[in-house]
Amino acid sequence: MKTTITTKQLRSAIAAVREKSPLVHNITNYVAMNNSANALLAIGASPVMAHWKDEMEEMVSIAGALVINIGTLDGEWIEAMEIAGVAAHKRGVPIVLDPVGAGATSGRTATALRLIELCHPTIIRGNGSEIMALVDASVRSKGVDSSAQSHDAVDAAKRLALSSGATVVVSGPTDYITNGKELYTVEGGDAIMTSVTAMGCTASSLVGAFVAVESDPMVAATAAMATMSLAGERAAAISKGSGSMQVAFLDELYNLTPDKV
Amino acid sequence: MKTTITTKQLRSAIAAVREKSPLVHNITNYVAMNNSANALLAIGASPVMAHWKDEMEEMVSIAGALVINIGTLDGEWIEAMEIAGVAAHKRGVPIVLDPVGAGATSGRTATALRLIELCHPTIIRGNGSEIMALVDASVRSKGVDSSAQSHDAVDAAKRLALSSGATVVVSGPTDYITNGKELYTVEGGDAIMTSVTAMGCTASSLVGAFVAVESDPMVAATAAMATMSLAGERAAAISKGSGSMQVAFLDELYNLTPDKV
Amino acid sequence: MKTTITTKQLRSAIAAVREKSPLVHNITNYVAMNNSANALLAIGASPVMAHWKDEMEEMVSIAGALVINIGTLDGEWIEAMEIAGVAAHKRGVPIVLDPVGAGATSGRTATALRLIELCHPTIIRGNGSEIMALVDASVRSKGVDSSAQSHDAVDAAKRLALSSGATVVVSGPTDYITNGKELYTVEGGDAIMTSVTAMGCTASSLVGAFVAVESDPMVAATAAMATMSLAGERAAAISKGSGSMQVAFLDELYNLTPDKV
Numbered sequence: 001m002k003t004t005i006t007t008k009q010l011r012s013a014i015a016a017v018r019e020k021s022p023l024v025h026n027i028t029n030y031v032a033m034n035n036s037a038n039a040l041l042a043i044g045a046s047p048v049m050a051h052w053k054d055e056m057e058e059m060v061s062i063a064g065a066l067v068i069n070i071g072t073l074d075g076e077w078i079e080a081m082e083i084a085g086v087a088a089h090k091r092g093v094p095i096v097l098d099p100v101g102a103g104a105t106s107g108r109t110a111t112a113l114r115l116i117e118l119c120h121p122t123i124i125r126g127n128g129s130e131i132m133a134l135v136d137a138s139v140r141s142k143g144v145d146s147s148a149q150s151h152d153a154v155d156a157a158k159r160l161a162l163s164s165g166a167t168v169v170v171s172g173p174t175d176y177i178t179n180g181k182e183l184y185t186v187e188g189g190d191a192i193m194t195s196v197t198a199m200g201c202t203a204s205s206l207v208g209a210f211v212a213v214e215s216d217p218m219v220a221a222t223a224a225m226a227t228m229s230l231a232g233e234r235a236a237a238i239s240k241g242s243g244s245m246q247v248a249f250l251d252e253l254y255n256l257t258p259d260k261v
Numbered sequence: 262m263k264t265t266i267t268t269k270q271l272r273s274a275i276a277a278v279r280e281k282s283p284l285v286h287n288i289t290n291y292v293a294m295n296n297s298a299n300a301l302l303a304i305g306a307s308p309v310m311a312h313w314k315d316e317m318e319e320m321v322s323i324a325g326a327l328v329i330n331i332g333t334l335d336g337e338w339i340e341a342m343e344i345a346g347v348a349a350h351k352r353g354v355p356i357v358l359d360p361v362g363a364g365a366t367s368g369r370t371a372t373a374l375r376l377i378e379l380c381h382p383t384i385i386r387g388n389g390s391e392i393m394a395l396v397d398a399s400v401r402s403k404g405v406d407s408s409a410q411s412h413d414a415v416d417a418a419k420r421l422a423l424s425s426g427a428t429v430v431v432s433g434p435t436d437y438i439t440n441g442k443e444l445y446t447v448e449g450g451d452a453i454m455t456s457v458t459a460m461g462c463t464a465s466s467l468v469g470a471f472v473a474v475e476s477d478p479m480v481a482a483t484a485a486m487a488t489m490s491l492a493g494e495r496a497a498a499i500s501k502g503s504g505s506m507q508v509a510f511l512d513e514l515y516n517l518t519p520d521k522v
Numbered sequence: 523m524k525t526t527i528t529t530k531q532l533r534s535a536i537a538a539v540r541e542k543s544p545l546v547h548n549i550t551n552y553v554a555m556n557n558s559a560n561a562l563l564a565i566g567a568s569p570v571m572a573h574w575k576d577e578m579e580e581m582v583s584i585a586g587a588l589v590i591n592i593g594t595l596d597g598e599w600i601e602a603m604e605i606a607g608v609a610a611h612k613r614g615v616p617i618v619l620d621p622v623g624a625g626a627t628s629g630r631t632a633t634a635l636r637l638i639e640l641c642h643p644t645i646i647r648g649n650g651s652e653i654m655a656l657v658d659a660s661v662r663s664k665g666v667d668s669s670a671q672s673h674d675a676v677d678a679a680k681r682l683a684l685s686s687g688a689t690v691v692v693s694g695p696t697d698y699i700t701n702g703k704e705l706y707t708v709e710g711g712d713a714i715m716t717s718v719t720a721m722g723c724t725a726s727s728l729v730g731a732f733v734a735v736e737s738d739p740m741v742a743a744t745a746a747m748a749t750m751s752l753a754g755e756r757a758a759a760i761s762k763g764s765g766s767m768q769v770a771f772l773d774e775l776y777n778l779t780p781d782k783v
Contacts, residue, residue, distance in 0.1 A: 030291050032295075033553045034295060034557070034719060038718065038719045041718065048623070049594050052596040058628060058629070072310050080596075101311070108316065197302055240516075241511060241514075243508040243512040253764075293556075333571050335573060336576070368574060368580070369577065457560065501773045502772060503773065504768070507560070
């Protein structure tokens, strides 16, 4: 794994997550819930999955970060996302938005754009197709997998960062992290990660854990993606397929203490 | 594993899934979502889980197949299933229906029968009890597990195939696949597969991947069940219990290239 | 593992679950569904996950126990829980309530208290913070993890048991089980279990399986917690992290026949 931030910055970010154990409030999709909760526990954070409108403001008020993921959305859930997102923005709780499937249907693109306008996410993390779809309405994705190379989406990411005020992460073989001016990268991971479902969603939840404890969103997002990448390449080295990859990934996250970076 | 289709047919079907990587749109239950998505990725397909009414027609329009599974249904989801099913039928997108728990409650039986009438599924896959309940309203299941032997359900399957126009799959120690005239079989797998949740649901999702790329539903369904069976018996041989079985099953699917058949 | 019940009682309870294979109807959270279903299958029970209001009464009527878990609740689900809980109480089907996150939001605390009043659960299982929050409205939890030591909650558990008529389980490094008069304990398990999501929810589902076949709720709850503890410590001994822990836990449950106690 190679990244723009220093080893010291990465170690310090991982140490902060493990020491402060931030509560990360996820409104995420059904596929990813279990994986994301386990990944957050493995890195030392405290996950909560909650979407009931009546408790959104209260849950946000005790959270260190809010992660909104539109992977399996419907009308009720969109309302919950909006209530939570507005409350988090008002309180200064950092928000991570994962626009899963933006570009696949017009409803997803519109929902993601509306959430950006309404909630002012601190960080937006998606694959190349998703980020491009948020900038150029003519981009269509094939489902929730990326059909664009992540580097193709860097220009779109910069434009999205500038227009939204968010730090934007485009994940792929190389991850690009930008606030519109600076561009950080993470290289590493392993191709088998694309054969395990909800890896992107897990990345977004980890971004939530890091931005809860690290005030610079560029450093937080890069540290989270570097953590994914490190655990991913270590897990891939000992996996026999996509099933054992999912298991080994959690083991590697669990064992990734600052000194193991 | 022994099956009615030829090794060449099975290899060719697996190769087609891996080459074309069809988008399989699943409206499935909460228990199975993660397993089904991982199994589809492992065999080379591209899964999407989506149930928002507003995006059903658009999502179906980019899908190679639609899988409807009533495992954890409620009123809102039934509406989404109907909208998606009608849209898929109109567009000629093949539909797989998994009538989970038909016979356990009258609502499930009625929902499955209504979906058959409304959406004209290409393939219906269930266990013996479920298939029998769709033909004979007096059959009651115990929950979502099968209390009938699959061979008892063959007659019911033939009648259901003839009345619905669907290819019907009864899964069990021997899987039976029928269009009402022909009867194909798959023998193999392992008893431990019944101790892993959502294995049947996963089978239905794989049937979706195969019918997206193989135009003969009898061959598509049989190839999918043979793939389940092969991966299942290989995984069982190296598993220490139902937990490692789930992991090894995905590994074996992931490694099941045409030449490994 | 050390516990108040005898080895003979524990063996006999495990044997009863494996022989009778009770249908356990779960209305549980999205994170836990897959884990709980797999754990119930591993111990020999028959899980069903269902929350559709229209089928609640019918599903309860064929169930050996009902498990209500408020981990990812919303308005629709609360209604389903109430319908199912009232129907189960009327029919004498034992009910297990898991008040996930009571104390984290006022809505969760109120929902749990209302379900207790309405449905008269046979057993309530939670962590220390949750049980304390049900007795003392001033207790606030941090999310869904326990911030209280389980022994601090023993007094609260006794008061809750006396006021509700339920057997109350407080899980932690030592599990406490009380009907307000007697106090049973289970010592064992492993700290890594707190790094695997939905372990508490899984415990509640297992309690459901045991109370379906064992008429004394104190013995049923203790046997379930002892089973968790045994499988947990055996799995921890062979795990490399929280990912392999989840897998090994299911394997150990699957292999835990009465003679292996």
